[in-house]
Amino acid sequence: MAHQAHSYHMVDPSPWPIFGAAAALLTTSGLIMWFHHNSSQLLALGLLSMLLVMLQWWRDIVRESTFQGHHTPTVQKGLRYGMILFITSEAFFFLGFFWAFFHSSLAPTPELGGQWPPTGIKPLNPLEVPLLNTAILLASGVTVTWAHHSITEGNRKQAIHALTLTILLGFYFTALQAMEYYEAPFSIADGVYGSTFFVATGFHGLHVIIGSSFLSICLLRLIKFHFTSNHHFGFEAAAWYWHFVDIIWLFLYMTIYWWGA
Amino acid sequence: QGLKPIVSTESPALIFGTTTKLASDLPATDSFLGKNKVPDLQKLFQKADGLPVHLKRGVPDKLLYRTTMALTIGGTIYCLVALYMASQPRNQ
Numbered sequence: 511m512a513h514q515a516h517s518y519h520m521v522d523p524s525p526w527p528i529f530g531a532a533a534a535l536l537t538t539s540g541l542i543m544w545f546h547h548n549s550s551q552l553l554a555l556g557l558l559s560m561l562l563v564m565l566q567w568w569r570d571i572v573r574e575s576t577f578q579g580h581h582t583p584t585v586q587k588g589l590r591y592g593m594i595l596f597i598t599s600e601a602f603f604f605l606g607f608f609w610a611f612f613h614s615s616l617a618p619t620p621e622l623g624g625q626w627p628p629t630g631i632k633p634l635n636p637l638e639v640p641l642l643n644t645a646i647l648l649a650s651g652v653t654v655t656w657a658h659h660s661i662t663e664g665n666r667k668q669a670i671h672a673l674t675l676t677i678l679l680g681f682y683f684t685a686l687q688a689m690e691y692y693e694a695p696f697s698i699a700d701g702v703y704g705s706t707f708f709v710a711t712g713f714h715g716l717h718v719i720i721g722s723s724f725l726s727i728c729l730l731r732l733i734k735f736h737f738t739s740n741h742h743f744g745f746e747a748a749a750w751y752w753h754f755v756d757i758i759w760l761f762l763y764m765t766i767y768w769w770g771a
Numbered sequence: 772q773g774l775k776p777i778v779s780t781e782s783p784a785l786i787f788g789t790t791t792k793l794a795s796d797l798p799a800t801d802s803f804l805g806k807n808k809v810p811d812l813q814k815l816f817q818k819a820d821g822l823p824v825h826l827k828r829g830v831p832d833k834l835l836y837r838t839t840m841a842l843t844i845g846g847t848i849y850c851l852v853a854l855y856m857a858s859q860p861r862n863q
Contacts, residue, residue: 522823525836532843539850543857552853555846562839570824576809577816578824667803735807 517584519574526567533559568727572744576736586743593747597754600717604758607713608765611706615770622701626770631703632695633771639690640767643683647756650679654725654749661732664739673729676752680722687715707766714758721755724748 514520533556540553575581581589615626623629634640653676660669691708698708728745731737737745816827826832 522825524823524825525840526825529839529843532847536843536846536850539854543853547857549853552846552850555842555849559839559842559846562835562842566825566835566839573816573824573827577812579813579817670804733804735809 517582518588519580519582519585521574524567524570526563526570529559530563530567533563572731572736575744576731581741581743586741589743589747593750597750600754601758604710604713604761607706607710608761611710611766611770614702614706622703626703628701628703631700633703634690634694634767636763636767636771639686640763643686644759644763646679646683646686647759650676650683651753651756653679654752658745658749661737661742661745662739666732669732670729673725673732677722677725677729680718680725680752684715684718684722687711687718710766711762714755714762717755717758721748721752724751 535556536552537556537560540550540556543549543552614622618624618626618628627633653672657669657672657676660666660672696704696707698704725748728748731744816824818827820827825836
């Protein structure tokens with residue numbers, strides 16, 4: 511049997527890409543059935559199969575790297591490029607929603623009362639819960655960096671503490687934001703103010719949940735000794751994503767919450 | 772084939788050499804939240820049994836794979852039927 515004469519990873523044949531594509535089909539057509547035909551089975555099936563595919567695909571990547579040793583420096587470089595490109599694409603995703611916000615708020619139409627916030631809208635006070643949320647995310651950026659340093663220094667206990675703290679801060683943010691959503695005097699249906707506010711902050715909240723989940727998996731792997739002091743790219747990718755989520759919040763806070771109030 | 776397995780079944784050498792300080796090297800924290808099972812898992816997943824990585828663990832992997840396949844393939848058929856029905860004109 512020949513050994514490879516290169517440092518790339520030629521993966522074993524895998525069913526997850528095609529099952530993932532099928533899951534995307536079920537999810538999108540499930541949305542159609544839910545929106546237009548009052549039926550949610552297909553959507554539930556789609557989301558469930560998406561979850562199963564994600565779990566098994568990423569489980570396999572952990573097996574290929576930590577247990578089979580396929581992640582050479584060359585492979586890791588490719589993964590770094592990949593994560594950077596993905597986060598960049600997410601930045602453009604949010605850029606669209608910021609564009610929509612400024613489109614409506616820089617030149618408010620007569621229908622809105624010629625002002626921003628529009629007539630009748632009572633915006634949230636940026637110096638109350640939103641400011642606390644800003645402090646929480648900034649603190650979590652510090653704790654995740656602390657966790658990274660602990661990993662590179664080989665200090666397992668400290669790394670576990672710092673990463674746990676980061677995740678708890680993420681949950682605290684999500685809980686506070688959920689409460690704000692419930693208590694807000696305006697809804698998504700309240701004109702373009704409601705639309706821009708809830709779509710932009712809503713997608714951000716979804717990304718906080720995704721980031722917290724990613725960090726939680728990293729915590730599990732950290733506890734299970736998967737990371738070494740100079741090979742822990744999964745954690746670095748999670749930390750990059752988390753910093754990105756923090757930066758998006760800072761832009762949201764400065765533009766929608768503060769300037770827009 | 773009667774050949775010795777290509778991949779050694781002993782714990783493989785650390786990929787990044789001796790300068791790596793493993794988290795498990797610290798004796799004081801050895802028993803903090805469980806012991807290091809990574810070398811055992813490395814042996815398991817490097818067994819030369821010809822299984823692809825998504826089925827390497829045997830029965831639990833097969834069950835999960837078959838469940839996922841049933842849901843996605845069954846779901847795709849259900850989806851095509853639902854879309855066909857939804858595309859039929861409604862009679863007044």
